[in-house]
Amino acid sequence: xxxxxxxxxxxxxxxxxxxxxxxxxxxxxxxxxxxxxxxxxxxxxxxxxxxxxxxxxxxxxxxxxxxxxxxxxxxxxxxxxxxxxxxxxxxxxxxxxxxxxxxxxxxxxxxxxxxxxxxxxxxxxxxxxxxxxxxxxxxxxxxxxxxxxxxxxxxxxxxxxxxxxxxxxxxxxxxxxxxxxxxxxxxxxxxxxxxxxxxxxxxxxxxxxxxxxxxxxxxxxxxxxxxxxxxxxxxxxxxxxxxxxxxxxxxxxxxxxxxxxxxxxxxxxxxxxxxxxxx
Numbered sequence: 001x002x003x004x005x006x007x008x009x010x011x012x013x014x015x016x017x018x019x020x021x022x023x024x025x026x027x028x029x030x031x032x033x034x035x036x037x038x039x040x041x042x043x044x045x046x047x048x049x050x051x052x053x054x055x056x057x058x059x060x061x062x063x064x065x066x067x068x069x070x071x072x073x074x075x076x077x078x079x080x081x082x083x084x085x086x087x088x089x090x091x092x093x094x095x096x097x098x099x100x101x102x103x104x105x106x107x108x109x110x111x112x113x114x115x116x117x118x119x120x121x122x123x124x125x126x127x128x129x130x131x132x133x134x135x136x137x138x139x140x141x142x143x144x145x146x147x148x149x150x151x152x153x154x155x156x157x158x159x160x161x162x163x164x165x166x167x168x169x170x171x172x173x174x175x176x177x178x179x180x181x182x183x184x185x186x187x188x189x190x191x192x193x194x195x196x197x198x199x200x201x202x203x204x205x206x207x208x209x210x211x212x213x214x215x216x217x218x219x220x221x222x223x224x225x226x227x228x229x230x231x232x233x234x235x236x237x238x239x240x241x242x243x244x245x246x247x248x249x250x251x252x253x254x255x256x257x258x259x260x261x262x263x264x265x266x267x268x269x270x271x272x273x274x275x276x277x278x279x
Contacts, residue, residue, distance in 0.1 A: 235266075
């Protein structure tokens with residue numbers, strides 16, 4: 001369900017791309033060192049966007065360094081770690097754990113069982129650090145699962161539930177930024193859920209799994225138009241909330257993601273096109 005919030009590499013400057021990858025690699029390093037190797041299973045670009053935007057707003061002091069890793073053993077890569085990285089890592093762990101738990105209710109696949117049993121031992125640190133966030137994410141994931149088990153086909157109802165989860169994650173603090181950050185997370189969550197359901201429709205149908213768009217299995221063109229409208233609406237609201245924040249730090253990266261990377265990502269999925277520039 002994750003990995004839909006991405007950059008358009010071709011439209012970033014070299015420095016912007018280096019910084020973006022620095023946040024991503026910093027998150028990867030932090031997860032490994034504080035939550036164990038298995039925690040990197042849930043590493044994704046959606047949570048990297050959380051770091052980028054919260055860093056832009058709260059401007060925490062960063063630790064910046066160059067380091068080799070398994071992915072890049074011969075060339076040192078820039079890594080950026082700050083207090084937002086710690087928060088994002090915890091949210092990544094909580095979100096991945098509860099998603100794996102949800103997966104077991106659907107498929108009970110060997111991979112999911114294995115990953116879940118390894119991952120559950122890593123939950124405590126994140127849960128103890130952010131118990132209220134953990135509680136709300138768990139409650140909303142349970143509600144989402146209930147709706148899916150009941151075969152709820154109202155896409156707004158199910159996508160809003162995942163939107164509430166992401167809204168809670170983006171609402172870092174109770175302050176003047178909370179309302180807009182919550183709206184940003186909410187609309188990102190709706191976008192992710194809707195696009196994921198659209199992309200998985202054929203496979204879900206073949207395997208007899210729940211999908212809120214299952215009634216459109218023989219009417220793909222109408223579904224494509226509906227998804228286009230729904231996603232466009234969510235991205236418009238997302239853009240409005242970002243504009244309200246008047247962001248300066250990381251502005252180029254954020255605008256690239258919202259106005260280019262995300263747009264290309266969903267248009268490519270709708271049109272089953274190439275994704276050469278979207279990373």
